[in-house]
Amino acid sequence: xxxxxxxxxxxxxxxxxxxxxxxxxxxxxxxxxxxxxxxxxxxxxxxxxxxxxxxxxxxxxxxxxxxxxxxxxxxxxxxxxxxxxxxxxxxxxxxxxxxxxxxxxxxxxxxxxxxxxxxxxxxxxxxxxxxxxxxxxxxxxxxxxxxxxxxxxxxxxxxxxxxxxxxxxxxxxxxxxxxxxxxxxxxxxxxxxxxxxxxxxxxxxxxxxxxxxxxxxxxxxxxxxxxxxxxxxxxxxxxx
Numbered sequence: 001x002x003x004x005x006x007x008x009x010x011x012x013x014x015x016x017x018x019x020x021x022x023x024x025x026x027x028x029x030x031x032x033x034x035x036x037x038x039x040x041x042x043x044x045x046x047x048x049x050x051x052x053x054x055x056x057x058x059x060x061x062x063x064x065x066x067x068x069x070x071x072x073x074x075x076x077x078x079x080x081x082x083x084x085x086x087x088x089x090x091x092x093x094x095x096x097x098x099x100x101x102x103x104x105x106x107x108x109x110x111x112x113x114x115x116x117x118x119x120x121x122x123x124x125x126x127x128x129x130x131x132x133x134x135x136x137x138x139x140x141x142x143x144x145x146x147x148x149x150x151x152x153x154x155x156x157x158x159x160x161x162x163x164x165x166x167x168x169x170x171x172x173x174x175x176x177x178x179x180x181x182x183x184x185x186x187x188x189x190x191x192x193x194x195x196x197x198x199x200x201x202x203x204x205x206x207x208x209x210x211x212x213x214x215x216x217x218x219x220x221x222x223x224x225x226x227x228x229x230x231x232x233x234x235x236x237x238x239x240x
Contacts, residue, residue: 001065003233022062026069029055036083037076049084050099050178052077053106060110078112085117088124095177097124101132101139102178108139115143122149130160130173131185134192141196150196157189161202167209168202179223183213187227194234207235 001018004011033039038047039055056077063069081103086096104118118139125133137153144150161168173185190206210228219225 002061003236005065006233006237022065022067026059026062026067029059030073033073033076037078037080039077047080049081049103052080052084053103056081056110057106074110078107078110081107082114088121088127094127094129095175097121097127098129098132098175098180099178101128101135105135105139108142113139113143118143122153125153125156129175129180129185130157130170131175131180131188133157134185134188137192137196141192145196154193154197157193158200158202161189161206163205164209166212167207168205169209179221181221181224183210183219183224184221184227186210186213187224187231191227191231191234194231194238198238203235207232 032043034047036047038052040047041051059069086092107114133153133156137150140147140150169186170189171182173182193200219228
């Protein structure tokens with residue numbers, strides 16, 4: 001829907017279908033938000049930070065496109081996410097640190113940046129997966145776009161990129177606790193680089209690889225598909 005709006009495309013049937021699906025999705029999320037402000041993977045399961053962060057990004061994105069989402073729904077989600085934080089340390093599992101990077105990005109993206117905790121997690125960046133470093137880049141870019149720490153994280157990403165005949169990608173970054181795969185990492189890294197370094201010469205090669213990984217009309221998992229679509233939409237807007 002954002003791509004349709006950005007390019008001012010005239011396709012009434014597509015627009016109507018998208019509006020129906022977005023409104024349906026919003027209603028489903030509003031109906032399943034829990035008393036504590038979070039969401040669970042299943043309707044009857046306990047809330048968790050991963051699902052909640054993903055849900056609040058979707059609601060905020062819809063709100064920014066003009067769909068009716070009350071601020072109180074997003075504020076309650078923010079409160080739940082803030083209750084989920086862990087203190088980074090050697091005794092904290094890596095997947096929890098990766099998840100915290102996503103939560104910090106979700107908060108920043110939806111208008112509730114936590115500068116202090118983002119700074120603290122940056123100090124533990126050597127333990128983060130590549131996709132989590134990309135989330136941290138995005139969070140920093142939202143509230144401090146000229147921050148030199150973004151350059152450090154970007155260098156880590158660029159140095160880890162794998163170049164091949166099909167383009168550029170990242171691998172060795174599977175994190176099943178957080179739904180992550182190597183293709184998902186590649187999509188999130190693309191999203192981060194588009195935002196923080198839109199002139200980077202690596203970008204077209206990442207786009208080429210990401211498109212090559214699509215089978216028929218989707219990628220291997222719904223998470224790969226969602227983040228690939230978001231990243232490629234940003235690339236379309238950037239490149240025209």
